[in-house]
Amino acid sequence: MLALSAGYYWMAVAIPRSQLADAVGPQGLPRVYALLLGVLSLTMIVKSFRRRAQVPSVAATPPPVPGRESAGAGPRFPLWRVAGMLAIGILYILVAPWLGYLLSIAVLLLATTYYQGGAINRQVVLVSLSGGVLFWLLFVVLMRVRQPPGWWLPLS
Amino acid sequence: MVAPPLVIDALTSIFTTAIGPAAFAGVAWGILGGALPGISPSITMALLLPFTYGMDPSIAIVLLASTYVGAEYGGSIPAILIRTPGTNAAAATVVDGYAMKEQGKAGEALGISLYSGCLGGMVGLVVLVLLTEPLATIALAFTPAAYFALGVLGLSVIASVSGDSLTKGLMAGLLGLMIATVGTDPVSGVNRFTFDSPELLSGIPPILVMVGLFAIGELLAQTGEPGCEKAASGTARIRFPGHAMRKRLARPQAIGSAMGTLEGIMPGAGGTISAFLAYNEARRWSSHKEEFGHGSPEGVAAPETANNTVACTALVPLLSLGIPGSNSSAILLGGFLIHGLIPGPTLFVNHPDVVNGLYAGLLAANMALLTLGFVVMMPCLWLVNRPKPYLMAFIYAFVVSGIYAIDASLFQVGVAIGFGLVGYAMRYFKVPFLRMVLGVVLGFMVESNYRRALVLASGDHMTFLQDRISAGLLGLAFVFVAGALVRQGVDALGRRRLARSAA
Numbered sequence: 258m259l260a261l262s263a264g265y266y267w268m269a270v271a272i273p274r275s276q277l278a279d280a281v282g283p284q285g286l287p288r289v290y291a292l293l294l295g296v297l298s299l300t301m302i303v304k305s306f307r308r309r310a311q312v313p314s315v316a317a318t319p320p321p322v323p324g325r326e327s328a329g330a331g332p333r334f335p336l337w338r339v340a341g342m343l344a345i346g347i348l349y350i351l352v353a354p355w356l357g358y359l360l361s362i363a364v365l366l367l368a369t370t371y372y373q374g375g376a377i378n379r380q381v382v383l384v385s386l387s388g389g390v391l392f393w394l395l396f397v398v399l400m401r402v403r404q405p406p407g408w409w410l411p412l413s
Numbered sequence: 414m415v416a417p418p419l420v421i422d423a424l425t426s427i428f429t430t431a432i433g434p435a436a437f438a439g440v441a442w443g444i445l446g447g448a449l450p451g452i453s454p455s456i457t458m459a460l461l462l463p464f465t466y467g468m469d470p471s472i473a474i475v476l477l478a479s480t481y482v483g484a485e486y487g488g489s490i491p492a493i494l495i496r497t498p499g500t501n502a503a504a505a506t507v508v509d510g511y512a513m514k515e516q517g518k519a520g521e522a523l524g525i526s527l528y529s530g531c532l533g534g535m536v537g538l539v540v541l542v543l544l545t546e547p548l549a550t551i552a553l554a555f556t557p558a559a560y561f562a563l564g565v566l567g568l569s570v571i572a573s574v575s576g577d578s579l580t581k582g583l584m585a586g587l588l589g590l591m592i593a594t595v596g597t598d599p600v601s602g603v604n605r606f607t608f609d610s611p612e613l614l615s616g617i618p619p620i621l622v623m624v625g626l627f628a629i630g631e632l633l634a635q636t637g638e639p640g641c642e643k644a645a646s647g648t649a650r651i652r653f654p655g656h657a658m659r660k661r662l663a664r665p666q667a668i669g670s671a672m673g674t675l676e677g678i679m680p681g682a683g684g685t686i687s688a689f690l691a692y693n694e695a696r697r698w699s700s701h702k703e704e705f706g707h708g709s710p711e712g713v714a715a716p717e718t719a720n721n722t723v724a725c726t727a728l729v730p731l732l733s734l735g736i737p738g739s740n741s742s743a744i745l746l747g748g749f750l751i752h753g754l755i756p757g758p759t760l761f762v763n764h765p766d767v768v769n770g771l772y773a774g775l776l777a778a779n780m781a782l783l784t785l786g787f788v789v790m791m792p793c794l795w796l797v798n799r800p801k802p803y804l805m806a807f808i809y810a811f812v813v814s815g816i817y818a819i820d821a822s823l824f825q826v827g828v829a830i831g832f833g834l835v836g837y838a839m840r841y842f843k844v845p846f847l848r849m850v851l852g853v854v855l856g857f858m859v860e861s862n863y864r865r866a867l868v869l870a871s872g873d874h875m876t877f878l879q880d881r882i883s884a885g886l887l888g889l890a891f892v893f894v895a896g897a898l899v900r901q902g903v904d905a906l907g908r909r910r911l912a913r914s915a916a
Contacts, residue, residue, distance in 0.1 A: 258584060265591060268606060275601035280872040281864050283598035283605055287591070294587045300580055339633045339837060342809075346629075346830040349813055350823045362810050369806035373636070388807060392814055400446070401460060402818040 259298040266291035345369055357407020358397065363389030424773070432770055435472045436479040436777035441785050443483020448491055448499045448789075449815050453620070454484035455740035456818075462747060470752035471767050475774030477748045478728070481741050482778040485684060485724040486530040486786060489717055490793055493522045495808050497628035502684030502720035504623050504850050505692040509705065509712030511631075516708050519794060524653040525710050526717045527786040529666055533718035534779040536670040537677065537725025542772050545733045553734070555679055557865035558877050562886035563679070564859035567686050569890040570693040571848045572897040579901060582848045585839070589852020590859070592617055599861035600868070612824040619685075619853045621816065625829040626846045628812050630836020632805055651790045658710060665695035665715035672715075673722025678730060684723040684739075685854050688716035697893075725775055731756050732768065 269287035345368045353361040367377075367385035375381050396402045439461075446457025458480045465473035488500030493510035506526065513522035555563075571586040572579065595606045596616030607613040654662060669691040676687035695715030696705040705712050728745070730736040735757035737743035749756050754764055761768055799807075816829045839846045866883075870876035878884045 272605050273603055275598075275603045278598075278601040278603070279864050279868045281867060283601050283603045286860050286863070287594050287605065290587055290591050290594070294584060294591070297580055297584045297587070301584070304580070335636075338636045339834075342633055342636045343830060343834060346809070346813065346833075347827070350827050350830075353823060358814075362814065365813065366806045366810050369809050370802045373802035373805045375800070375802035375806075384803060385806075388810065392810055396449075396814050396818060400449070400818075402456075403821040404814065404817060405823065 258301070259295060262291045262294035262298055265294070341372055342369070345372060353405035353407070355408060358404035359389050359393045360407065361405065362392050424776075430770075431469070431472050432475050432774050433777045435476045436774045437781040437785070439476045439479025440483035440778050440781040443480040443485075444487035444490075444782075444785060444789055445483075446480070447484035447487025447503075448793075449811075449818070453740065453819075454481050454488075454500060455744050457484045458741055458744040458748075462744060462751070465748055466751060470754060470764075471770030471774075473752060474745070474748055474754075474767060474771050475777075477745050478771060478775060479778035479781070481727075481745065482534055482721070482724045482775065482782060483785070484741075485720050486527070486534075486717075486782055488720075489526045489530065489713075490523070490789070491811075493526060493713070494519060494793060494796075495628065495811075496631045497808070497812060498620075498623050500684075500720075501619055501623065501854065502688050502716075502723070504627070504685065504847075504854075505688040505716035506713055507627050508692070508847060509707075509709045512706070512708035513710070513713065518708065520652045520790075521654075521710070522713050523790050523794070524651050525658075525662065525713045527651075527783065527790070528653055528659075529662065529669065529714040529717040530721040530786070531779055531783045532666055533669055533673055533721030534725060534775075534782060536718075537673060537722040538772070538775045538779065540674050540677075540722070541725045541728055541732075541775070545729050551678060554882060556880055556883070557862040557869060558880040559882040559886065560679075561859060561862035561866055562877065562880075562883040562890070563686075564855045564862065566886045566890040566893075567690060567855045568851065568859065569893040570689055571851055572894040578843075578845075579898075581844050585844050585846060585848035586852040589622075589849040589854075590856040592622060592849075592853050593856020594860070599857065600864045610824075612822060616857070617828060617853070618819060618825070619850070620819065621825055621829045622832050622853045623850055624812055624816060625832020626836035626839070626850065628808065629830055629833025630840060630846070632809060632812075633833055633837040634840050635801075635805065651787060651794065654710070662711060662714040664698060665691070665711040666718045668694045668698065669715040669718025670722050673719040674726050676719070677723040677726025684720035684727075686858075687719040687723050689851055689854070691715040691719035728771075732760065732771075733757070 266288060269284050269291055272284045272287070275283065345365060348368070349361055349365045352364065356364070363385050366388045367382065370381050370385060371377055393404070397404055442461065443454065443457055446460070447454060458477050461477060461480055465476060468476070484500060485502060488498055488503030489506045489510065491497040491499045492503040492506045493514055496507055496511040498504040498507050510522045510526065513519065568586065571582050593616070595613055597603070597607075597614055598605055604614060669687075672687045672691040672694065673684075676684070676690070692705075692712060692715050695711050696702055696709075699705065699709070699711050701709060701711065727739055727742050731742045731746060735746075735755065737746045746756060749760075754760060754767060796804075796807075812829070813826050816826045817823065819825060836846055838844075839849070866876055866880075867874070876883075877887060
């Protein structure tokens with residue numbers, strides 16, 4: 258957070274000045290926010306050092322996700338699993354302009370279902386494809402909302 | 414006073430003209446649009462606008478206004494069931510609504526939301542009919558200094574709902590304010606923190622932050638949590654609050670109605686701020702403070718009453734002054750103009766039939782909300798009880814589709830996913846992310862009005878104290894923050910004493 262506040266302050270100072278600017282200017286409040294965040298970050302650092310000095314064993318333990326402390330043993334690599342979910346989303350962003358909405362959303366449904374513990378079988382494939390069609394009908398046909406067009410089928 | 418014949422006329426027109434069916438259709442469409450993340454109430458209304466060209470003016474206006482009513486309510490359904498606010502105003506409902514769902518009380522939360530929404534809508538309608546003219550004068554008295562003070566009052570919520578760690582709450586709020594500075598500067602037009610990206614020129618829409626932090630962050634947290642491979646089970650039914658619960662909810666609903674009235678009549682304030690303020694005040698005046706944030710029924714009732722009250726009271730500045738106070742009322746203004754009607758004082762003289770038709774339509778819309786809200790909840794509850802892998806996949810698809818719908822931008826989908834990662838990290842480090850949302854929502858309002866007020870006062874900061882409304886609101890914010898600090902101090906002292914006596 259301290260690094261973030263320093264970086265944000267540096268960028269705020271670099272905002273170009275304008276002849277139309279008022280007394281506060283476009284840099285004014287961002288600089289105040291950065292300084293406040295810096296002060297609060299330092300406060301947190303001091304607090305955590307104090308706490309560590311009082312209870313060394315607690316400070317060494319990484320904090321669990323809130324509300325899930327007593328849920329039992331988790332997956333072996335939770336961060337990798339999180340990264341996998343993010344990767345599915347990023348993959349959607351990359352393939353949607355090429356495959357188009359209907360197919361991309363079906364792929365996203367299939368990949369996420371499989372990733373969350375579903376098997377790859379006829380039922381999952383059928384649900385994913387039906388889901389793709391359902392989303393297309395809902396957003397594109399009924400709501401008339403634009404979705405990625407794709408190059409193979411004009412279904413946006 | 415409304416003459417009884419006017420009420421009778423309203424009821425007659427609901428059942429004998431097309432106003433009733435138009436209200437039902439509008440509410441149904443609004444609930445669908447509001448429940449889809451990324452489809453705001455204004456987009457839902459705008460989609461209908463072309464279809465209203467050939468309609469009778471009264472029917473067209475009722476259709477659009479009912480869509481607004483339905484959309485404001487619809488946002489709470491995904492907020493409670495999948496932790497995704499369908500609209501900005503539903504963000505405050507997420508906190509306790511989703512916590513109730515996690516406790517197996519989804520049906521109860523949805524029942525409270527629907528009951529409070531209908532109640533808020535009816536209160537808003539009464540305010541609209543009776544107080545449009547006097548309230549419009551209050552709205553006109555709001556200067557940029559007063560709007561700034563209103564924003565500060567909203568931000569004071571951060572101090573009073575930050576729970577155990579005020580420092581973390583303030584940091585989250587500041588991060589939100591920082592995010593709100595991205596884009597074109599409101600006064601000078603200079604680009605800030607845009608990294609030469611045209612996609613960032615108009616800033617980061619709050620809905621991206623909300624959907625990222627709440628929905629995608631939750632998906633990521635559930636992915637990394639124990640037992641994520643298991644399928645969800647169990648059933649739920651919608652449950653309306655019983656007598657004892659209705660009695661308990663009366664106070665937060667009264668607070669929500671008051672906040673919704675106050676915020677609705679002021680152009681630019683809107684349902685989101687009223688929902689957060691109502692949540693905070695409901696917590697402050699509750700005898701069950703400890704339940705807030707952990708599934709409090711009052712935490713659902715207050716914001717839902719507030720944002721549904723706003724759906725009616727937001728029409729006050731539009732009808733009385735011709736000023737659209739929000740995007741949704743701007744679309745409604747478009748509906749008026751399409752039919753050659755000019756909102757403002759002359760509307761009441763030249764077209765009383767349209768005004769009375771609108772009042773009747775809003776009455777019908779609130780009746781329709783109760784019926785349709787009940788009908789749509791059954792399939793919604795069935796959907797969220799599907800096996801977890803399917804549920805998570807459909808939520809992910811739902812979210813990315815909704816985000817893309819905002820501006821047809823895959824860049825924004827990426828931004829929302831990025832905020833999902835931020836949300837996961839904030840959960841991991843126990844940083845309260847609701848404060849960040851508050852900062853994002855209020856940041857632009859605070860900065861732009863602060864600077865406009867100073868420009869008008871030639872840089873004199875005393876303007877914030879010389880303006881009576883501003884001074885009053887700032888004083889209130891000070892009292893709230895000081896009260897929260899004193900309470901925290903007393904609590905800390907008590908804990909220390911307890912620890913000492915235990916030792």
